[in-house]
Amino acid sequence: MLGFLVGEAFRDLRRAGRVAVSAVVLITLSLGALGGFWLVSSNIGRAVAKWHDQVRIVVYLKREPSACDAAALLERVRAMPGVAGVVFIGKADALRSLKQVLGKDAGVVDQLPANPLPASLEVTPSATAATPDGARDLLTRLAVLPETDEVAGGGDWVERLAHWQRLLATIGLGVGAVLAVAAILTVTTATTLILHARRHETEIMRLVGASELTIRLPVLLQGMLQGLAGAVLALGALVITHSVVA
Amino acid sequence: MIELHRVSKVYSVGPVKVPALREVSFRINKGEFVVLTGPSGAGKTTLLRLLYRDDLPSEGDVEVLGANLVGLGRSQVAALRRSIGVVFQDSKLLPVRTVYENVAFVLRVLGTPRREITARAFDALRAVGLSARAQAYPAQLSQGEAQRAALARAIVRRPPLLLADEPTGNLDEAMAAEIVAVLKDIGAGGTTIVLATHQARLAATLRRRTLTLGGGRVMKDEG
Numbered sequence: 001m002l003g004f005l006v007g008e009a010f011r012d013l014r015r016a017g018r019v020a021v022s023a024v025v026l027i028t029l030s031l032g033a034l035g036g037f038w039l040v041s042s043n044i045g046r047a048v049a050k051w052h053d054q055v056r057i058v059v060y061l062k063r064e065p066s067a068c069d070a071a072a073l074l075e076r077v078r079a080m081p082g083v084a085g086v087v088f089i090g091k092a093d094a095l096r097s098l099k100q101v102l103g104k105d106a107g108v109v110d111q112l113p114a115n116p117l118p119a120s121l122e123v124t125p126s127a128t129a130a131t132p133d134g135a136r137d138l139l140t141r142l143a144v145l146p147e148t149d150e151v152a153g154g155g156d157w158v159e160r161l162a163h164w165q166r167l168l169a170t171i172g173l174g175v176g177a178v179l180a181v182a183a184i185l186t187v188t189t190a191t192t193l194i195l196h197a198r199r200h201e202t203e204i205m206r207l208v209g210a211s212e213l214t215i216r217l218p219v220l221l222q223g224m225l226q227g228l229a230g231a232v233l234a235l236g237a238l239v240i241t242h243s244v245v246a
Numbered sequence: 247m248i249e250l251h252r253v254s255k256v257y258s259v260g261p262v263k264v265p266a267l268r269e270v271s272f273r274i275n276k277g278e279f280v281v282l283t284g285p286s287g288a289g290k291t292t293l294l295r296l297l298y299r300d301d302l303p304s305e306g307d308v309e310v311l312g313a314n315l316v317g318l319g320r321s322q323v324a325a326l327r328r329s330i331g332v333v334f335q336d337s338k339l340l341p342v343r344t345v346y347e348n349v350a351f352v353l354r355v356l357g358t359p360r361r362e363i364t365a366r367a368f369d370a371l372r373a374v375g376l377s378a379r380a381q382a383y384p385a386q387l388s389q390g391e392a393q394r395a396a397l398a399r400a401i402v403r404r405p406p407l408l409l410a411d412e413p414t415g416n417l418d419e420a421m422a423a424e425i426v427a428v429l430k431d432i433g434a435g436g437t438t439i440v441l442a443t444h445q446a447r448l449a450a451t452l453r454r455r456t457l458t459l460g461g462g463r464v465m466k467d468e469g
């Protein structure tokens with residue numbers, strides 16, 4: 001019986017011919033678009049999360065605070081929401097790391113009349129500040145400190161990346177939705193065509209007393225076969241693309 | 247087996263009412279071979295369609311195989327039809343399937359075990375003398391062969407009741423006689439048969455109980 005039902009479903013698909021093929025292609029495209037954009041967007045999301053650990057916000061200070069002021073400032077910053085850690089880097093520390101970066105050209109620094117580098121705080125945002133909104137809040141809070149000269153780093157590229165992620169997800173959803181509508185219309189057309197081609201079979205089935213299930217299952221099955229074929233093809237395409245890109 | 251009580255059927259075609267059967271009452275016992283005759287438009291097909299619940303009477307009661315057909319649910323209708331073989335006036339052979347596939351289709355649709363299908367389909371084809379044409383498509387058949395294929399499909403499940411609507415329509419006398427011989431064979435096996443034909447001469451040569459319809463009424467019930 002199952003063999004008969006599946007056989008009838010395949011027979012119907014053959015009868016629907018090119019329309020059934022278009023339906024499968026459109027299902028493939030819509031699922032592929034949704035899946036592809038979702039993959040890219042979730043990869044970017046993962047990158048954002050991963051890189052977030054390495055994000056440092058640097059707060060340049062107006063002047064070098066005294067040791068006791070510095071400690072108080074650290075205390076205040078650490079108490080802010082969205083701050084995981086904070087390190088104070090004095091003018092001298094900054095100069096030292098600059099020399100390290102310059103290596104054998106470090107001699108240039110000694111020619112300077114005064115240390116031009118400002119003291120700064122290196123702030124590591126916590127997970128709550130990982131969202132673009134959270135990062136922006138943190139940046140504003142740091143910027144309004146009376147000691148702050150300028151806030152740099154971190155925030156904007158995360159935000160840009162997150163912005164891209166949102167854009168890609170939206171495009172993917174949009175393209176996928178349009179293709180999905182096209183796929184649904186084509187499946188409907190194919191099914192209508194099949195119902196028409198099947199009308200003699202359906203009539204005979206009714207007249208000899210077949211159960212409603214037997215009458216309807218072949219049509220249902222062919223629809224499911226279209227969906228299955230589309231899904232498998234889309235999955236295959238994504239896997240291949242993924243392995244080519246990676 | 248079959249009992250009709252004051253059955254009327256009126257077709258509505260838009261505002262126009264077409265009376266097809268008027269107050270028809272009769273009874274057919276198990277194992278009977280009844281010829282239903284009358285001129286074209288007398289209501290033969292309409293009457294047969296009421297018997298396999300393809301349509302409902304406008305008035306009156308139809309009882310077939312112990313079931314009152316008025317008010318049957320969908321699955322009960324299906325169950326009733328599984329006990330009735332029908333040769334349709336327009337044969338209704340599936341054009342994209344061979345004669346064998348047409349006959350086997352009924353068995354497959356009703357879930358007959360696969361290993362029984364071939365043997366039973368060929369039994370039916372042999373009974374109507376069509377086993378040699380099993381692989382032909384309906385379009386490749388002569389009218390007589392097509393009628394026999396339709397008959398084979400109707401009897402393949404050995405139903406207790408066989409309704410044949412003009413199974414000899416458009417056939418020459420020799421061909422018609424062949425089909426009638428097949429039907430008589432089936433009847434001899436205990437199957438109740440109702441054969442509708444507008445060919446008065448054929449009805450006369452059959453020498454069986456004959457119900458004559460005219461204008462939707464039973465005019466004669468003899469033999």
Ligand SMILES: Nc1ncnc2c1ncn2[C@@H]1O[C@H](COP(=O)(O)OP(=O)(O)OP(=O)(O)O)[C@@H](O)[C@H]1O
Nearest residue numbers: 257259264266285286287288289290291292293444
């Ligand atoms: N589906 C229908 N809709 C409207 N009128 C119908 C329908 N079927 C049959 N009729 C009418 O009912 C009457 C009886 O028709 P029916 O087909 O039962 O006659 P019949 O005896 O089988 O004729 P024939 O020998 O030509 O097959 C006719 O007047 C016909 O026009």
Ligand SMILES: [Mg+2]
Nearest residue numbers: 290291292335
């Ligand atoms: Mg008729």
